Amino acid sequence: MEDKKKEKLFMRDFFRKAGKAIYDYELIEPGDRILVGVSGGKDSLALLEVLALRARDPKQNYTVVAAHIAVENVAYEVDGEYVRQFCEQLGVEFIHRTIATAVKEDSGKPVCFVCSWNRRKTLFGIAKEYGCNKLALGHHRDDAIESLLMSMMFNGTIASMPPKLAMFDRTFTLIRPFIYLTDEETTRYAAYRNFKKQKKNCPHERATNRHAVAEIIRQMEALSPHVKGNLFAAMKNIQSEYLP
Numbered sequence: 001m002e003d004k005k006k007e008k009l010f011m012r013d014f015f016r017k018a019g020k021a022i023y024d025y026e027l028i029e030p031g032d033r034i035l036v037g038v039s040g041g042k043d044s045l046a047l048l049e050v051l052a053l054r055a056r057d058p059k060q061n062y063t064v065v066a067a068h069i070a071v072e073n074v075a076y077e078v079d080g081e082y083v084r085q086f087c088e089q090l091g092v093e094f095i096h097r098t099i100a101t102a103v104k105e106d107s108g109k110p111v112c113f114v115c116s117w118n119r120r121k122t123l124f125g126i127a128k129e130y131g132c133n134k135l136a137l138g139h140h141r142d143d144a145i146e147s148l149l150m151s152m153m154f155n156g157t158i159a160s161m162p163p164k165l166a167m168f169d170r171t172f173t174l175i176r177p178f179i180y181l182t183d184e185e186t187t188r189y190a191a192y193r194n195f196k197k198q199k200k201n202c203p204h205e206r207a208t209n210r211h212a213v214a215e216i217i218r219q220m221e222a223l224s225p226h227v228k229g230n231l232f233a234a235m236k237n238i239q240s241e242y243l244p
Contacts, residue, residue: 007192014189017180018050025163027175028134032062034175035132037123038087040068040078040198042190043138045086047178049193051136052090067095067126069119078198095126112208127172134173142183144176145231146213154209160235182228 022028036051038044052064066087068080080096087094101118127135139161148160163179166172178186220227 021180030061033132034134035127036066036136038066038068046189047138065093070098139176140178140181
């Protein structure tokens with residue numbers, strides 16, 4: 001009984017944080033038609049469920065569409081039928097596309113970058129085709145923090161993942177409603193909801209700087225348990241007068 005109470009409180013807080021991000025950054029407006037990119041992983045499934053359930057509220061006036069992009073020449077496997085049924089249970093239109101990417105091990109470009117770029121390009125095309133004015137992605141706070149450090153370490157710039165990004169002459173917007181949620185929280189949500197895991201993970205997913213940076217952050221937490229929260233807060237607290 002106690003476990004059920006904890007789960008209920010967690011779920012309430014999870015939806016509250018997503019709703020707060022949507023409110024704080026004005027991510028969703030009346031009449032929006034939102035395409036959710038669903039990889040089949042925990043973050044995208046959780047995002048789709050949260051947005052679809054919120055859309056059932058009569059006070060909310062937006063539509064959700066889901067798209068899954070399969071990449072035929074990258075060796076990972078998602079249960080496409082499970083994703084389709086998941087969308088069907090939520091009453092969300094499901095779009096499935098299979099693409100081939102120009103992934104070459106010796107091209108000089110990171111495999112993950114090429115794959116991600118091609119999937120994102122396909123999502124933009126689907127959004128236009130289905131009349132969606134926004135694309136929602138399941139990136140969370142930890143993703144944004146890692147991106148911040150990666151940008152500083154490898155590119156010499158201070159940049160990350162904005163919650164809201166206007167694109168194509170402001171005719172289209174990319175949104176990240178999970179920007180206040182952590183990886184730990186989305187993992188816990190997926191466990192409570194018993195989401196099915198991918199059949200086969202991408203063989204390249206650990207061959208990126210992102211995993212190395214995530215490990216650096218874990219080491220930093222030994223010095224300060226609040227390091228993640230502070231790094232996230234720092235992105236909105238830039239004191240330019242104390243910079244070169």
